[in-house]
Amino acid sequence: MSDEGEGQDLREAVRRLEATVAALETRLAKLEAPGAARPVSPPPAAAPPASEPERRDLEAHVGTYWLSRLGIVALIIGIAYLITYRFGELGMLARVGAGYLLSAGLGAFGLWLSRRNELFGRIVFGGGLALAYFVTYALHFIPSVRVIDSQVLALVLLAAFVVAIVTIAHRMQSETVAGIALFLGLHTGMLSDITAFTLLSTTLLAAGALFFLVRNRWVIVPLSSLVAVYSTHVVWAVRTGHMAPGAPEDDRLFLSLGFLALYFLLFSVALLARPRDLPLRASLAFTLLNWVGLTSLGAYEVSQDQEPHLFSFLLIVAVAHGAGAAVARLQRAPVGLMHAYLALAAVTLALAMPARYDDVALVAAWTVTGLVAGLAARGVESPVLRGVGVLILFVALAACEWETPGRLTLLAGLVTAFVLVERGGTVRVAGLPEPETRTLFTAVCAVGAGLSLVALIGARMPSGLITLGWVIAAFLLFGLGFAVRERWYRLAALAVMGLALGRLVLVEVARLPPDQRVLTFILLGVMLLVVSYTYTRLRDRRG
Numbered sequence: 001m002s003d004e005g006e007g008q009d010l011r012e013a014v015r016r017l018e019a020t021v022a023a024l025e026t027r028l029a030k031l032e033a034p035g036a037a038r039p040v041s042p043p044p045a046a047a048p049p050a051s052e053p054e055r056r057d058l059e060a061h062v063g064t065y066w067l068s069r070l071g072i073v074a075l076i077i078g079i080a081y082l083i084t085y086r087f088g089e090l091g092m093l094a095r096v097g098a099g100y101l102l103s104a105g106l107g108a109f110g111l112w113l114s115r116r117n118e119l120f121g122r123i124v125f126g127g128g129l130a131l132a133y134f135v136t137y138a139l140h141f142i143p144s145v146r147v148i149d150s151q152v153l154a155l156v157l158l159a160a161f162v163v164a165i166v167t168i169a170h171r172m173q174s175e176t177v178a179g180i181a182l183f184l185g186l187h188t189g190m191l192s193d194i195t196a197f198t199l200l201s202t203t204l205l206a207a208g209a210l211f212f213l214v215r216n217r218w219v220i221v222p223l224s225s226l227v228a229v230y231s232t233h234v235v236w237a238v239r240t241g242h243m244a245p246g247a248p249e250d251d252r253l254f255l256s257l258g259f260l261a262l263y264f265l266l267f268s269v270a271l272l273a274r275p276r277d278l279p280l281r282a283s284l285a286f287t288l289l290n291w292v293g294l295t296s297l298g299a300y301e302v303s304q305d306q307e308p309h310l311f312s313f314l315l316i317v318a319v320a321h322g323a324g325a326a327v328a329r330l331q332r333a334p335v336g337l338m339h340a341y342l343a344l345a346a347v348t349l350a351l352a353m354p355a356r357y358d359d360v361a362l363v364a365a366w367t368v369t370g371l372v373a374g375l376a377a378r379g380v381e382s383p384v385l386r387g388v389g390v391l392i393l394f395v396a397l398a399a400c401e402w403e404t405p406g407r408l409t410l411l412a413g414l415v416t417a418f419v420l421v422e423r424g425g426t427v428r429v430a431g432l433p434e435p436e437t438r439t440l441f442t443a444v445c446a447v448g449a450g451l452s453l454v455a456l457i458g459a460r461m462p463s464g465l466i467t468l469g470w471v472i473a474a475f476l477l478f479g480l481g482f483a484v485r486e487r488w489y490r491l492a493a494l495a496v497m498g499l500a501l502g503r504l505v506l507v508e509v510a511r512l513p514p515d516q517r518v519l520t521f522i523l524l525g526v527m528l529l530v531v532s533y534t535y536t537r538l539r540d541r542r543g
Contacts, residue, residue: 072126072127076130079102080131083135083138084138084144087099092147096139096147099131104132106127107124110125111125122172122176126177127184129180130185133162133185133205139154154197158204162205163208165181165185169181170215175212179224182225186205198232199233203229206229210270213278217278233256233260233263233297234297252305253301253302257298257302263290267290268290271287272327276333284337299313299351310355311352311356338382340384342384343388346388347388350395363399366393367417370391370421371393371420373385373388374417374421375420377389387441389421390445393421393448397414411456422446422449439488443488453473454473457469457472457473470497471524474494475493475531477489477493
C-alpha cells in the first residue's frame with residue numbers, strides 16, 4: 001500500500017516534468033524561427049553541487065500513511081460495534097437499509113475525496129467496502145441483527161460480495177483498496193464468537209486476496225490475509241466448542257483440521273502457481289508463515305483431543321512440504337524456495353519423533369533423520385537442508401547426554417553420521433564462494449564429530465582417567481584427519497589435546513594416584529610423539 005502512495009508522487013513529478021519540457025520546446029521553436037533574434041548565450045554557469053537524496057520525513061510518513069489507516073480501522077470497528085449492539089432495536093428493513101446506507105455513504109465520500117487526494121480517498125473507499133461486507137456478514141451471523149436464516153444463502157451473498165471487492169480493486173488497480181477492504185473484512189469477523197461460518201467467510205476473503213497474488217503479484221494484501229486467517233483460527237482454538245457446539249470431539253477435530261488443510265492448500269497453490277514472478281523473500285515469508293500456522297495450530301488441536309495421532313499428523317505435514325518442494329522444482333521456482341520446503345519437511349519430521357519415540361529410540365531416530373537429511377542434500381544441492389541435517393544431529397548429541405542405556409552405541413553412530421554428512425559432497429550457497437561454504441560445513445561437522453568422540457571415549461574410561469580418555473579421543477581425531485586428509489578434524493584434535501593438557505596440569509597432577517599418573521603421562525607422551533612424527537613425515541613429503 002505504501003508503493004501506491006509513492007507511485008502517486010512519481011506521477012505528479014512526471015506531469016510537472018512533461019509541462020516543463022513542453023515549455024522548453026515552444027521556446028526553442030521561437031528561437032529557431034527565421035528572422036528571430038538570436039541572443040548571445042551567456043557563458044555556462046558552473047553546475048551546482050549534487051544535493052543529497054531527500055530523506056523521508058518520519059513525522060510526515062506517520063501522519064499521512066499510518067494515521068489514515070489506523071483511523072479507518074478504528075472507524076469501521078466502531079461502526080461494526082454500533083451495528084452489533086444498536087441495530088437490533090430497528091426493524092428488519094431498517095437494519096438492512098441503515099447498514100448499507102452507512103457503507104454506501106462512506107464509499108461515496110471516499111470517491112469524492114479521491115478527486116483531491118487519490119491515496120487518502122481510496123483508503124476511505126476501501127473502508128466503505130469493508131463495512132458493506134460486515135453488514136452482509138452480520139445479517140446472518142450476529143443474532144441481534146439476523147435477517148437471513150439460511151446459511152447457504154448467507155455464504156452465497158458473502159462470496160458474491162468478495163467477488164465484487166476483488167473486481168473493483170482489480171479494475172482500479174489499487175492495492176490500497178484491496179488491502180483495506182479485505183483486511184478489515186477479515187478482522188471485523190473476530191468481533192464476535194467465531195464459528196464454522198466465520199471460518200468459511202474468512203476463507204472466502206483469503207481466496208479473494210490470493211487472486212491478487214496470482215494475477216497482480218501483490219504481496220502485502222495476501223500476506224496480511226494469511227496472518228489474519230490463521231489468527232482467526234487461533235482465537236477460535238482458545239474458545240473451544242464454539243465452532244461446532246455440541247458436536248462430538250472427533251467431528252470437531254476433523255472440522256478444525258479440515259479448515260487448516262484448506263488454508264495451507266490455498267496459500268500453497270497460489271504461491272506455486274507462478275513462483276518465478278514473486279520476489280524470493282516474499283515467497284520464503286509465505287512458505288514459513290504457512291508452515292508455522294499449519295504445524296503449530298494442527299499440533300495443538302491434535303494434542304488436545306487425539307495425542308496418539310500427533311506423530312501421524314506431523315508426518316503428513318512433512319510429506320506435504322516434500323510434495324511442495326517437488327512442485328516448486330517442476331514449476332522452475334527459485335531454488336531457494338525448493339530448499340525452504342525441503343528444510344521445513346526435515347524440521348517437521350524431527351519434531352514428530354518425540355511423539356512416537358523416547359529414550360534411546362528417540363536419539364536414534366533423530367540421528368537417522370539428520371543423517372538422511374544431510375545425505376539427501378547432496379542430491380538436490382541444498383545447503384539449507386544439509387545445515388538442518390547437521391542441526392538435528394547436534395540435537396541428538398545433546399539428548400544423548402541424558403541417556404544411559406545404549407549410550408555408547410548412540411555416540412558411535414553420531415560420530416559416523418557427522419563424518420558421512422561432512423564427506424557427502426560440496427553444496428553452493430548464493431553469495432558465498434564454494435571454498436568458504438565447504439570450510440563452514442566441514443568445521444561444524446568436525447566439531448560435532450569431536451564432541452561425540454570425546455563423549456564416547458570418556459564414557460568408556462574409569463572416573464579417574466577422564467583426561468586420558470580425552471587424549472585418546474584427540475589421537476583418534478588426528479588419525480581421522482590424516483586418513484580423510486581434512487585439516488579441520490586435526491584442528492579439532494589439537495583443541496581437544498589442549499584441553500586435556502590443561503586439565504592434566506591444573507587439576508589431575510596432584511589428584512591422580514601414582515599408577516594412573518605414570519600411565520597417563522606415558523601414553524600422552526607416546527601419542528604426542530606419534531602425531532608429531534606423522535606431521536614431520538607429511539612435511540617432508542610435501543617438500
